[in-house]
Amino acid sequence: MELIKTTRGGYKLCFEGYTYTKVKENRITKHWKCSGRHKYNCLVTIKTDVNVSRILNEKKYDDAHTHCPDYVAIEALKVRNSIKEDSRTNRPSVMAPPLARG
Numbered sequence: 001m002e003l004i005k006t007t008r009g010g011y012k013l014c015f016e017g018y019t020y021t022k023v024k025e026n027r028i029t030k031h032w033k034c035s036g037r038h039k040y041n042c043l044v045t046i047k048t049d050v051n052v053s054r055i056l057n058e059k060k061y062d063d064a065h066t067h068c069p070d071y072v073a074i075e076a077l078k079v080r081n082s083i084k085e086d087s088r089t090n091r092p093s094v095m096a097p098p099l100a101r102g
């Protein structure tokens, strides 16, 4: 289980190939809904403690996703974020001059 920062400044929770966005939180728990809600009409929600160190309703999420886990999408999300981090601190000059032809 891990948190990924989104480009909008929020966080996504990644767990077993699924990503979740935060719905609400209180002093004890945070509620998350599956990011596939719109795309796949997936109604899975999970509940974690405030530190997002463990899932509190582990039984429910298991069989209810309407779609497959997408590890590739999560990796892409991480890569995209790390690229953003890089470009903020150190902008590489990747623009090579066009090759002269003939």
Ligand SMILES: [Zn+2]
Binding pocket: 018, 034, 035, 036, 037, 042, 043, 044, 065, 066, 067
């Ligand atoms: Zn889902």
